[in-house]
Amino acid sequence: MNSSSPTKITIDSLRGATNPFTVNFEKGKKLTVIYGENGTGKSTICDGLELIGNGKIGSLENRGLGKLNRYWHSLGKSASDVSVTLETATVACRATVGKNGEVSTNPPDHCPRVEILRRMQILSLVATTGAELYSAIKRFIDVSGIEASEDALRGLIKDMTGSLDTVATSVQSNRKAIENFWQEAGQQQGDPIARARAESARDPHEFEADINALDEIRMAYERMNGCLGDLTTANAQLEVILDELDDALTTLEEQRSKISANATEFVALLESAKAYLKNDPSLSACPLCESTENATGLANRIDQRLSDFMPFSRRKPKERGWRATRIAPTNGWRTFIPVRPSTRLNSRPVDQNTNGRLIWICRRALRLCSPSSWRIGLAPQLTCLRAGSKCWPNSRTRSNFWVR
Amino acid sequence: MESPSQALARKIVEKLVADGLMTPDDAKKLESKGADGKLRAEDWRLAVEKAMELEAKR
Numbered sequence: 156m157n158s159s160s161p162t163k164i165t166i167d168s169l170r171g172a173t174n175p176f177t178v179n180f181e182k183g184k185k186l187t188v189i190y191g192e193n194g195t196g197k198s199t200i201c202d203g204l205e206l207i208g209n210g211k212i213g214s215l216e217n218r219g220l221g222k223l224n225r226y227w228h229s230l231g232k233s234a235s236d237v238s239v240t241l242e243t244a245t246v247a248c249r250a251t252v253g254k255n256g257e258v259s260t261n262p263p264d265h266c267p268r269v270e271i272l273r274r275m276q277i278l279s280l281v282a283t284t285g286a287e288l289y290s291a292i293k294r295f296i297d298v299s300g301i302e303a304s305e306d307a308l309r310g311l312i313k314d315m316t317g318s319l320d321t322v323a324t325s326v327q328s329n330r331k332a333i334e335n336f337w338q339e340a341g342q343q344q345g346d347p348i349a350r351a352r353a354e355s356a357r358d359p360h361e362f363e364a365d366i367n368a369l370d371e372i373r374m375a376y377e378r379m380n381g382c383l384g385d386l387t388t389a390n391a392q393l394e395v396i397l398d399e400l401d402d403a404l405t406t407l408e409e410q411r412s413k414i415s416a417n418a419t420e421f422v423a424l425l426e427s428a429k430a431y432l433k434n435d436p437s438l439s440a441c442p443l444c445e446s447t448e449n450a451t452g453l454a455n456r457i458d459q460r461l462s463d464f465m466p467f468s469r470r471k472p473k474e475r476g477w478r479a480t481r482i483a484p485t486n487g488w489r490t491f492i493p494v495r496p497s498t499r500l501n502s503r504p505v506d507q508n509t510n511g512r513l514i515w516i517c518r519r520a521l522r523l524c525s526p527s528s529w530r531i532g533l534a535p536q537l538t539c540l541r542a543g544s545k546c547w548p549n550s551r552t553r554s555n556f557w558v559r
Numbered sequence: 560m561e562s563p564s565q566a567l568a569r570k571i572v573e574k575l576v577a578d579g580l581m582t583p584d585d586a587k588k589l590e591s592k593g594a595d596g597k598l599r600a601e602d603w604r605l606a607v608e609k610a611m612e613l614e615a616k617r
């Protein structure tokens with residue numbers, strides 16, 4: 156677009172310009188007023204400006220004339236005779252019409268920018284208000300910079316609106332989650348949102364100790380679940396072992412009874428020999444066979460044999476005032492407490508679900524029943540315990556114990 | 560001479576400052592950028608946020 160002010164316009168063979176004529180524009184003026192009587196060519200000047208600027212003649216439009224370019228040239232002229240030249244201080248732009256009515260400008264880059272407001276358009280513009288007024292006049296006012304900035308603002312508003320919708324959706328979802336959690340937690344009194352706000356305001360480090368403790372409990376539970384199978388297997392094995400032990404103890408008791416029957420006489424014999432040797436410690440030969448081969452240390456060997464046979468003798472051990480008392484059968488187990496005869500019993504029920512504890516106690520009982528812990532030193536005492544008979548715990552290891 | 564864009568930008572900025580949507584300091588800078596069509600979305604947002612922050616302090 157050439158921004159220079161026009162200096163003159165020359166119109167030839169266009170509309171009423173049967174002869175070429177030129178209009179000179181006053182230099183340095185931004186406004187030019189053309190006035191005159193009807194038919195003096197005012198509209199032809201406007202048509203010339205519109206032809207060179209927009210390639211058309213608006214005064215003929217909307218009149219039902221069909222193809223308009225056949226009316227562009229003057230009477231007695233042809234379309235190719237039409238010429239409009241607009242000159243500025245720097246360049247002259249000329250518009251011509253081809254045989255087919257096409258408009259060409261030369262040079263095309265210097266075509267002036269022309270807006271024509273005819274009577275109807277002026278009346279419409281006057282009657283328009285508000286935003287429509289801006290639409291009507293915006294082609295005359297260059298506020299493209301403001302429009303670009305406004306587009307950026309409009310895009311920002313659109314983005315912010317989208318973000319607001321997203322946030323609103325998220326808030327609604329979170330609110331629903333909080334309310335669901337509130338219901339799952341037992342619907343305590345108060346507003347769940349207010350409670351959530353208060354909780355969210357707390358220092359997150361306060362929860363770390365609780366979280367760590369819960370993690371430890373969870374891991375311990377998992378480990379316990381992992382050991383449960385082993386515990387069950389070990390329990391079954393222990394049952395088998397206990398059964399085998401029962402059988403072995405029964406067999407041992409039977410063998411012991413047999414041995415004890417013969418051992419009494421043998422022990423009496425050994426005690427007689429011991430008494431004989433006590434009266435004659437200088438004996439140098441066996442009084443029966445008179446052999447001197449094993450006479451040395453004979454008294455000691457007799458003592459050793461007596462000691463070995465003592466457990467098989469029929470003589471009962473000396474009581475120390477302790478005995479096991481059966482408290483109550485529980486889940487197939489019987490509770491025994493070694494007490495003094497005058498001690499008041501303080502029974503404690505055995506939890507039926509604590510099999511592991513019972514097993515531990517059973518092991519303890521087995522330990523108590525081991526030869527090293529019993530004065531008479533015999534495992535068959537366990538059989539006595541099972542039958543609810545007396546038992547003879549060592550006074551230093553007295554405690555509650557349970558056997559099945 | 561003031562262009563239509565500059566005149567409109569001046570009026571817009573005056574209105575935004577009066578409504579507390581833009582600080583007077585930003586108005587001077589944004590008026591010329593707005594008239595030239597160089598105001599980006601982040602410029603608008605920053606200007607409005609600064610104005611709201613200033614309003615909140617009051």
